[in-house]
Amino acid sequence: MSEIKIKRETGFVGIIGKFPVFIDGQKVGAIKNGEEVVFPIAANEAEVRAGSAPMKTKPVTVKAGQTLLIETNFTNFSVYLVTLVVALLFGGWLRVILLILCISFLFLLPFYTARIAE
Known part of the structure; x- marks a missing residue:
């Protein structure tokens, strides 16, 4: 089974809350500010999105072994x-x-x- 890594570096914006993580449309967990988490994926790539409306990222296709970096758009x-x-x-x-x-x-x-x- 393959895996991807997600790292959240959002600084002071959103420092208190956890961001839900969605892989291929399914919620698989949450990530705190400054945290790095590894998630298993079934295929060689997956569509990943973090956060919830209105504070969410656009979906990104991540291949196995890659790291997705979540940052604040200042x-x-x-x-x-x-x-x-x-x-x-x-x-x-x-x-x-x-x-x-x-x-x-x-x-x-x-x-x-x-x-x-x-």
Whole structure:
């Protein structure tokens, strides 16, 4: 049986929670911040995704023996935070529009990325 390794390096973002790990659509476990976990896979490759909505990675195809690295996407996270801070500085309709935009960003911007470690 083959296996893959998943390493989570998300820093301060999401430091408290565990990310569920999905291999080929099935939940196989969870991973904490700074943790490295090995999961068995049935085939030579598998589609892996970590996290849950709205904080999840896009699916990545991982081959046996490879390591999947989960990291924070600081660009998207910064865009979200700046929009939220600006919304709190202003009032009226501008605040309403910016807060709706922040809620949209939660579901549209991936705050975490997954890539094959080299």
